[in-house]
Amino acid sequence: MVDATTEYLIIGAGVIGLATARRLAMTGAQVVLIDSNPGFGMETSSRNSEVIHAGIYYTEGSHKARLCVKGAKMMYDYCATRGVTTHRYGKLIVATNDEQAAGLEDLLVIGQANHVPDLDLIGVKTLRKMEPELNAIAAIHSPITGVVDSHNYMAALEADAENHGAIIAYQSRFVRAEKTPDGFKVWIDSQGEGMVFAARVLINAAGHGASSVSLAIDAVDHSTVPPHYMAKGQYFTTTRKPPFQHLIYPMPSGGGLGIHLTLDSGNSARFGPDIVWVDAPSYDVNPADAEKFHHSISQYWPDLQPQDLVPAWAGLRPKIWPDGKTFQDFVFHYAADHQCDGLVALYGMDSPGLTSSLAIAEDIVDQLAA
Ligand SMILES: Cc1cc2nc3c(=O)[nH]c(=O)nc-3n(C[C@H](O)[C@H](O)[C@H](O)COP(=O)(O)OP(=O)(O)OC[C@H]3O[C@@H](n4cnc5c(N)ncnc54)[C@H](O)[C@@H]3O)c2cc1C
Incomplete structure (x- = not known):
């Protein structure tokens, strides 16, 4: 006995599940999107820097390089048509010593190989004019990098999906699934009540829950x-x-982009994120880490004082490697990867997943149609 049937069941209403639900619903498909939280994007998708990345850092030919460059353009276009605020502040990746300046050239080569538009290496004279209070001897300028109002972006995706017939159910947790000849039988806990769905295709966009969701599907290897x-x-x-007009990034280090300064829509500054490996989910910010932040930020903003820093919020990057040294690409598993027809599973969707979301959704829908 099943309570309801659908063609596509998407698990996870973060930015990637929402973008995928929208894209699929726009093809006229039957779509149900579930999330265990009471609303969309309450985990990683609302705890990030909201930066529309240009695609500079990622290994050439990787999913991240391709989807970020494509996704940034798609996001600016989409937000313009849907009235979602973006600010194309532009970004400076700064070098404060000769060793870092040499690293900038390597980074520029990677960015250009990834076809990031309009990148430029600029020297100290131009920098002084652009940002008089910035301490740096050289920088990469990426004019297309910006920020997005991620809440309103997700609200627009949700509205589009629903307007095209998608059903979105919050407080609905995927429990397990069994393979059937036509697809899957899926058990869902909806506010304490058990439901059974029949779905032809399952899309696992569960973020931090992605591995445990896949392990609860009987046919997955x-x-x-x-x-x-x-x-x-x-x-x-x-x-x-x-005192800055641009987003300011130090050279990347330790698996992160370095403690950078970004500006929100109201021109207020925020700093971070750093990297702290944790065994259990925790969104606490350690006030004592202000010292570490000050040390890093004062390299490029010398006038900032330790007491100027206020602890704010934290996000959790979903990782599939236990260290930050290996380049970790997005991982998309289709039937050939996990031996389970009709399942798409997404793992390790850390940065630049927000920027790439529309391009990821397009890719998934194209792959499923192929
Ligand atoms: C600190 C930080 C900074 C970042 N900065 C940027 C940035 O500036 N620019 C950028 O492009 N990207 C950035 N990112 C990356 C970006 O935030 C993520 O790639 C993106 O939000 C991932 O979206 P998602 O939909 O995969 O995951 P999520 O937002 O985590 O959504 C997954 C959803 O699945 C649901 N779920 C899990 N298990 C179940 C279950 N069993 N049943 C039902 N639902 C379930 C969860 O409730 C959750 O809502 C950053 C990430 C972090 C952590």
């Missing part, structure tokens, strides 16, 4: 499911008005 690790990223803010 469990040896193909990657382990799950978490790398917390803490943020601090400041009550001081930042």
Whole structure:
């Protein structure tokens, strides 16, 4: 006995599940999107820097490089048509010593190989004019990098999906699934009540829950499911008005982009994220880490004082490697990968997953139609 049937059942209403639900619903398909939380994007998708990345850092030919470059353009276009605020502040990746300046050239080569538009290496004279208070001897300028109002972006995706007939059910937790000749039988806990769905295709966009969701599907080859690790990223803010017009990034280090300064829609500064590997989910910010943040930020903003920093919020990066040194690409598993027809599973969807979301959704829908 099943309570309801659908063609596509998407698990996880983060930014990627929402974008995929929208894209599929726009093809006229029957779509149900479930999330265990009471609303959309309450985990990683609402705990990030909201930066529309240009695609500079990622290994050439990787999913991240391709989907970020494509996704950034799609996001600017989409937000413009849907009235979602974006600010194309532009970004400076700064070098404060000769060794870092040499690293900038390597980074520029990677960015250009990824076809990031309009990148430029700029020297100290131009920098002084662009950002008089910035301490740096050289920088990469990426004019298309910006920020997005991620809440309103997700609200627009949700509205589009629903307007095209998708059904979105919150407080509905995927419990397990069994393979059937036509697809899957799926057990869902909906506010304490058990429901059974029949779905032709399952899309596992469960973020931190992705590995455990796949392991609860009987036909999945469990040896193909990657382990799950978490790398917390803490943020601090400041009550001081930042003297910068651009997003300021140090050279990337330790598996992160370095403690950078981004501006929100109201031109207020926020700093972070750092990287702290954790065994259990935790969104606490350690006030004592202000010292570490100050040390890093004062390299490029010398006038900032430790007491100017205020602990703010944290996010958790979903990781499939237990260290930050290996480049970790997005992982998409289709039937050939996990031996389970009709299942798409997404793992390790850390940054730049927000920027790439529309391109990821397009890719999944194209792959399923192929
Ligand atoms: C600190 C930090 C900074 C970042 N900065 C940026 C940035 O500036 N730019 C950028 O492009 N990207 C950034 N990212 C990455 C971006 O936030 C993520 O790639 C993106 O939010 C991932 O979206 P998602 O939909 O995969 O995951 P999530 O938002 O985590 O959504 C997964 C959903 O699945 C649901 N779920 C899990 N298990 C179940 C279950 N059993 N049943 C039902 N529902 C379930 C959860 O409730 C959750 O809502 C950052 C990430 C972090 C952590």
